[in-house]
Amino acid sequence: MNDSYLKFVNSPLGGRVARSFGLPKPEVLRRYRADTPEFDGLIAIGAGRAPQLLDALADVVKSTGLTSVAHESAGLWIALANRHGLMTGRFEPTEPGAHARVAALVFDASGIEDSTQLDALYAFFHDTLRSLGKCGRIVVLGRTPETCDTPRQWTAQRALEGLVRSLGKEARRGITSNLIYVAPHAEHQLEGTLRFFLSARSAYVSGQVVRIDAGSGAVSNAVDWAQPLAGRHAVVTGAARGIGAAIASVLAAQGAQVIGIDIPSAHDALVDTMRPLAGTALSFDIAADDAPAQIAAALDETGVDIFVHNAGITKDKTIAKMSEAAWHNVIDINLSAQERIDDALLAAGTLRDGGRIVCVSSISGIAGNLGQTNYAASKAGVIGRVQSMAPQLRARHITINAVAPGFIETQMTAKIPLTIREAGRRMNSMSQGGLPVDVAQTIAWLAQPASAGVTGQIVRVCGQSLLGA
Ligand SMILES: NC(=O)c1ccc[n+]([C@@H]2O[C@H](COP(=O)([O-])OP(=O)(O)OC[C@H]3O[C@@H](n4cnc5c(N)ncnc54)[C@H](O)[C@@H]3O)[C@@H](O)[C@H]2O)c1
CATH class of the missing domain: 3.40.50.720 (NAD(P)-binding Rossmann-like Domain)
Structure with missing residues (x-):
């Protein structure tokens, strides 16, 4: 079925009409296409105190071929990325009016143990959100609240939901914002889910919270990401x-x-x-x-x-x-x-x-x-x-x-x-x-x-x- 309004406001004339009358302008969403690279552009990395998922994140950055840049909150990332053989640099905000080159913002909040440590999320998203391009991706990685050792830690981790859902509502421009909670010892299960939330395949999935546990099945090291269901x-x-x-x-x-x-x-x-x-x-x-x-x-x-x-x-x-x-x-x-x-x-x-x-x-x-x-x-x-x-x-x-x-x-x-x-x-x-x-x-x-x-x-x-x- 046709969404004629979406088509109209994304035409040159319709765009002008929408601007003059202050009408909403839904973005044409970027969806997965077999003839276009699934991952492209910069991924900006941020982190709270003692992040525990950066190694798992490095594996995903490597397998997607994205180029990473580290926000100042993620000082650890540079050394770790070098260890993993990844090209990396420091995050520089996009100049106003310039083409926003960042395709994804990922923040590792897994080590946050207390609400006072949530400030690191403010700093990261305050500095980076304007540099995120159309149809960009926001992913926050946290620890499953129910697995936390203390009420303070549980509280701080639970707070991430409010932040992520609000970011989705603020960012607009076809940008998605999602939260992945990873249980202890489930780091090896992160890759497939993080790839999905970073890719154009999740074009219409936003404001979601997914919990990953250690799983009970064997994890295959050699996944063919182009044909992951082969033989099924x-x-x-x-x-x-x-x-x-x-x-x-x-x-x-x-x-x-x-x-x-x-x-x-x-x-x-x-x-x-x-x-x-x-x-x-x-x-x-x-x-x-x-x-x-x-x-x-x-x-x-x-x-x-x-x-x-x-x-x-x-x-x-x-x-x-x-x-x-x-x-x-x-x-x-x-x-x-x-x-x-x-x-x-x-x-x-x-x-x-x-x-x-x-x-x-x-x-x-x-x-x-x-x-x-x-x-x-x-x-x-x-x-x-x-x-x-x-x-x-x-x-x-x-x-x-x-x-x-x-x-x-x-x-x-x-x-x-x-x-x-x-x-x-x-x-x-x-x-x-x-x-x-x-x-x-x-x-x-x-x-x-x-x-x-x-x-x-x-x-x-x-x-x-x-x-x-
Ligand atoms: N379209 C939406 O916005 C939307 C939103 C939320 C949930 N859903 C759910 O998504 C699913 C698919 O919805 P859709 O929009 O494609 O609907 P649709 O009516 O276009 O397709 C449903 C299909 O199910 C088949 N079907 C119905 N009863 C059946 C039966 N007894 N045995 C075998 N096949 C049967 C129909 O023949 C049809 O081909 C449904 O479960 C629907 O409730 C749809």
Whole structure:
């Protein structure tokens, strides 16, 4: 679906009109393209006292090929970067009016133990934010508060959330701002997640807090970052169109062999989606009684490594006017069907140890929404599933996470009345809706072998929507 306002204000005439009338000017977001370098430009590094993640950060800077510059708060970085054989220099602010060359600001706050030490964050972002270019990246690295030794340390680490979310709202210009909490001994799990948040793949993910733990699966040293899903078998439900089609396409582009499932009436669209991906199309209703058995039978020989529960429906009405069928269908397709399918695949061992389950929730499940008691209950239930199952699946090295999309441009949101649709599009830090590919890229990150330390998490893909914030 077209966002004509975004196109208009980014045309020469529209830009002038927007400036004269003081209208908001959403940035055209920089998204991942296979024909463009994934990482490019300068990364400015800052640090609080006794930073503990600089070595892990150096590995990422090395593998991305970014050139680092050290802010004065990160004096340690120069020596460490030299040890790692990285080109580095000192951060110099961009002159007013000059092209901002910094692509990313990363601050290691992991050693901060007391609120009085938060001043270092002020100094870093005060000095550097204006030098961050359009669609730049802000990432703060902290210690998971729940693992902190003292209330003071927990307090100071928790304070980072407020800073990061506010930076996302202040920075605008397509810039994202996210916080990664790393548990003790989980430093080796940081790379895949930090790469995602630094790259153009996370174009519409902002204001998020992700917790990384030590994970239970083995970490491979030789990750092929261009094809991280090579050799993996993936299933995507609701793959005929919209977000599901984008998920199937991104997983395939990253090397996965994909099976797409959709209802029989969407068979032709499903086949059209799967054909260029050399994937398999399966047509049936995931809520049918025999769906778990059909899926298990289709996966009997290959097993599955990645299962994406994307299929979902809306049947909106205020609860007083809602039919029992509308309530039941939404809960059944969006939530109960997922439970039945996972139970069957886990019981039979069809979902292999070390596997990944990714569920599609919604910001409606976080904030609630008028006319969506059924939908919001189903999507909040999905969050409950993720949180309750993550600890249980740990022993089998299986992770389970959810993405919660905000306003994404699909046929589902095209059905929303115009004024509500326009409000939904603009009420976020990016002042625009996301695209299906934004959700798909986030799911692909969670599905990677390198995301073994990310489980039980809900990651919003909403451009930092004000709803449920
Ligand atoms: N578009 C958004 O803004 C948005 C926001 C938040 C969450 N979501 C969620 O993202 C997911 C995908 O949404 P979308 O916008 O692409 O929707 P969509 O309606 O364009 O696509 C959903 C797909 O699921 C399929 N499907 C529905 N019921 C099914 C069933 N019983 N069995 C098999 N397949 C079935 C449909 O045929 C369709 O192909 C949904 O779970 C939705 O709730 C979307």
